Amino acid sequence: MINILIVGVGGQGTLLASRVLGSYAALKGLDCKLSEVHGMSQRGGSVVTHVRIGESVGSPLVSEGEADFILAFEQLEALRWSHYLKKSGTVLINNQRILPMPVITGAQSYPDGIFDRLTEESKSYKIIEGLALAAEAGNTKAVNIVMLGVLFRLMGESLDTAREAVKASVPAKFLDVNLKAVTLGYNS
Amino acid sequence: MKKLMLANEAVARGAYEAGVKVVSSYPGTPSTEITEYASKYPEMYTEWAPNEKVAAEVAVGASIAGARAMTCMKHVGLNVAADPIFTAAYTGVNGGLLVVVADDPAMHSSQNEQDSRFYARAAHIPMLEPSDSREAKDFVKLGFEISEKYDTPVFLRLTTRIAHSQSFVETGERDERGLKDYQKDVGKYVMMPAMARGRHLVVESREERLAADANGMRDINRIEMRSKKLGIVCSGAVYTYVKEATDASILKLGMTYPLPMDIIKEFAARVDELMVIEELEPIIETEIKASGIACHGKEIFGRQGEYSVALIREKLYGEVSPKSAHTLPARPPVMCAGCPHRSVFYVINKLKLTVSGDIGCYTLGALAPLSAMDTCVCMGASIGISHGFAKAGAPAAQKMVSVIGDSTFIHSGITGIINAVYNKANITCIILDNSTTGMTGHQQNPATGKTITGEPTAQVDLEALVRACGAGSVRVIDAYDMAEMEKALKEETSKDTVSVIIARRACALLDRRYPPALFIDSEKCRKCKACLKIGCPAIENVGGEIRINPELCVGCGVCKPLCKFGAIQG
Numbered sequence: 001m002i003n004i005l006i007v008g009v010g011g012q013g014t015l016l017a018s019r020v021l022g023s024y025a026a027l028k029g030l031d032c033k034l035s036e037v038h039g040m041s042q043r044g045g046s047v048v049t050h051v052r053i054g055e056s057v058g059s060p061l062v063s064e065g066e067a068d069f070i071l072a073f074e075q076l077e078a079l080r081w082s083h084y085l086k087k088s089g090t091v092l093i094n095n096q097r098i099l100p101m102p103v104i105t106g107a108q109s110y111p112d113g114i115f116d117r118l119t120e121e122s123k124s125y126k127i128i129e130g131l132a133l134a135a136e137a138g139n140t141k142a143v144n145i146v147m148l149g150v151l152f153r154l155m156g157e158s159l160d161t162a163r164e165a166v167k168a169s170v171p172a173k174f175l176d177v178n179l180k181a182v183t184l185g186y187n188s
Numbered sequence: 189m190k191k192l193m194l195a196n197e198a199v200a201r202g203a204y205e206a207g208v209k210v211v212s213s214y215p216g217t218p219s220t221e222i223t224e225y226a227s228k229y230p231e232m233y234t235e236w237a238p239n240e241k242v243a244a245e246v247a248v249g250a251s252i253a254g255a256r257a258m259t260c261m262k263h264v265g266l267n268v269a270a271d272p273i274f275t276a277a278y279t280g281v282n283g284g285l286l287v288v289v290a291d292d293p294a295m296h297s298s299q300n301e302q303d304s305r306f307y308a309r310a311a312h313i314p315m316l317e318p319s320d321s322r323e324a325k326d327f328v329k330l331g332f333e334i335s336e337k338y339d340t341p342v343f344l345r346l347t348t349r350i351a352h353s354q355s356f357v358e359t360g361e362r363d364e365r366g367l368k369d370y371q372k373d374v375g376k377y378v379m380m381p382a383m384a385r386g387r388h389l390v391v392e393s394r395e396e397r398l399a400a401d402a403n404g405m406r407d408i409n410r411i412e413m414r415s416k417k418l419g420i421v422c423s424g425a426v427y428t429y430v431k432e433a434t435d436a437s438i439l440k441l442g443m444t445y446p447l448p449m450d451i452i453k454e455f456a457a458r459v460d461e462l463m464v465i466e467e468l469e470p471i472i473e474t475e476i477k478a479s480g481i482a483c484h485g486k487e488i489f490g491r492q493g494e495y496s497v498a499l500i501r502e503k504l505y506g507e508v509s510p511k512s513a514h515t516l517p518a519r520p521p522v523m524c525a526g527c528p529h530r531s532v533f534y535v536i537n538k539l540k541l542t543v544s545g546d547i548g549c550y551t552l553g554a555l556a557p558l559s560a561m562d563t564c565v566c567m568g569a570s571i572g573i574s575h576g577f578a579k580a581g582a583p584a585a586q587k588m589v590s591v592i593g594d595s596t597f598i599h600s601g602i603t604g605i606i607n608a609v610y611n612k613a614n615i616t617c618i619i620l621d622n623s624t625t626g627m628t629g630h631q632q633n634p635a636t637g638k639t640i641t642g643e644p645t646a647q648v649d650l651e652a653l654v655r656a657c658g659a660g661s662v663r664v665i666d667a668y669d670m671a672e673m674e675k676a677l678k679e680e681t682s683k684d685t686v687s688v689i690i691a692r693r694a695c696a697l698l699d700r701r702y703p704p705a706l707f708i709d710s711e712k713c714r715k716c717k718a719c720l721k722i723g724c725p726a727i728e729n730v731g732g733e734i735r736i737n738p739e740l741c742v743g744c745g746v747c748k749p750l751c752k753f754g755a756i757q758g
Contacts, residue, residue, distance in 0.1 A: 009519065011524075018354075019192075019354075022192040022354060023192075025192070026190070026192060026356075031355075031356065032354075032355065032356065033320070033353055033354065033355045034192070034353060034354040034355075035349060035352065035353040035354075036194075036353070036354070037296065037352070038217055038218060038220075038296075038297070038352055038629065043521035043522060043523070043524060043549065043552065043627075044519075044521055044522040044523075044524065045519055045520055045521035045522070046518075046519035057355070058428040058431050058432045059425075059428040059429050059431075059432045059496070059497050060320075060349060060353035060355070060428065061349070061429075061496055063496065063497045063498045063509060064498050064509035064510045064511070065510040076516060076517070076519070077519070079514055079516060080512065080514070080519075081512075082514075083510040083511055083512045083513070084510075098725075098737075098740075099725075099728045099729075099730075100517050100518065100519035100520070101519075101520060101522050101555070101557075101723060101725065102517045102518060102520075102556070103517050103729070104720060104723070104725065104727065104728060104729060105556055105557045105720060105723070106717070106720070106729060107556065108517040109517070110517065111514070111516060111517070121513070131739075140739060
């Protein structure tokens, strides 16, 4: 069983990312469950999508301390969800900060030293320049797919498989950009 | 073909395969996508109704006419639809009738945490509860069979974790069926006292039959023997948690009303200890106890929120799962950059008005820094509540406004305006007309001029409608125009009549051809932070430096007049 948590800010494309992983499971002939967040919780709020892939999946939710990978599209969200990571797991962090409203209004401050705190907790992490790579692919909105490229490599999958999964999930109109994005992420 | 589907998509697929002809619903998270997916099958007539009550009536009508029909709603929508549904339990059906209701434990996107299972008991309507997308599709088809066999509407209950989880579904062919014959039958379909008394007896005997037959439905009410020390009765998403978290024996209930009491008794006899694990209210537990079988559960798990594998492990075995060690800034949802509601709330906040709010994206106006809302109760309540303030003689009512979205106004705000006019009120209402049903993901509604499939149709003229209701003053303002809004609010709140201000501007997510992002001229910026008071996620304060995030800014320009120094440019 592979447990993946995709975390970020509403609007960053966590849903599409999880659907690519669903297509990946289908390609591999594995069972899969995805659990998503819609509605009120989506509008710029903290969002989390659970992905579980294996021979037979029961609960659609990843438990705390059991995620093999956390795909964090934003730094603060990486820290917020880091307790879901299992000891041997890895957090992939898009090197981007999106300020939450309490920080914008000055009521609270954005935490410093996020990477140091993860190190103190002995969490293995990898920083990804998602925004720059997505821009290179042709659209800054493709950060989600860049991140998946990195994930597929760490999961030991071939670039071909990664590209197939993207092809099976992304509308034709955006396919070129996203294929570039997954490739750039994979090779980063 | 095997396909990964949201349970909501699987419900639509099940309806398609079951030969459903008519689907009528009102959007509501987490149920919305069922009807959206249903609309993709041209074989089914699918529509958005103005509210859940009308939607349920349309489905009841289609059913009596002989078609298989479905209506879908969220838990609070069932409150709105309850009136026709309670009596449809008496009339029974002709073509099968399925009422899909999606509960929201933990309130991801809802104003309360009510348990719809009470409705099954109260209305004497059987209820099915799937545990994943495959079952969601299968139970829709089973629901229609039960509906026609027992001459009853059937509830299909989802929760957020089922509705918004995806799992694999094997699709099948559509069972195309014509209309069943419609026969006029006053004793069955005209529910006035004399006939309804007769039908009440039918309802009671039907329920007795169903309760007895539920014991024969062993494929959906299934005993899975594992350890005999503990037996757990559960259903829905909780079944998947229990199975993973424990080695206990399980009685998985696919039908949670009426309960298969013989199977429960048999299961109780085969285990040392009987426990019920159910989210929200102790409904199954109470019924099992009432039948004289010892069981427990609610005292351990409580009525709040969602359960999980981790929670069950903790409560049963004391295994505490890792908790976050950090105290971090929360990231509440916010109105999007360019949202036309923001400028309206900025003005309301500036004028320090008391605000009765309503249900939609604009409920976010309650949060800092706009902080412009005093109440939010239910769909359409804003207008009645401001009327109540006024009639109570509350001083706050002197400077009060109700705010309601276009879709919510059509849903149940119109009667509030009629009441205010009829009862000589002096209230001001802002209709935030963003030409869509925003929070649930941009559904059409009667004020948008398009049907669920995007076909052009008659468009409700909101100005003419509120005038016809008798509103004494009606004006339309561009929602971005804060100067005009301020002037209008000052004038309208001092008038002695029912005033309606329509703040019109399409949702910023609809037409995404945005002007270029704005930027801050750092030489002109005095760091006064006046621009931060509008609460736009694109305007950031990074260590005292104010900047506009070009990734988020959509160039709406609403922030520009807030800067006295002309530092916001572009």
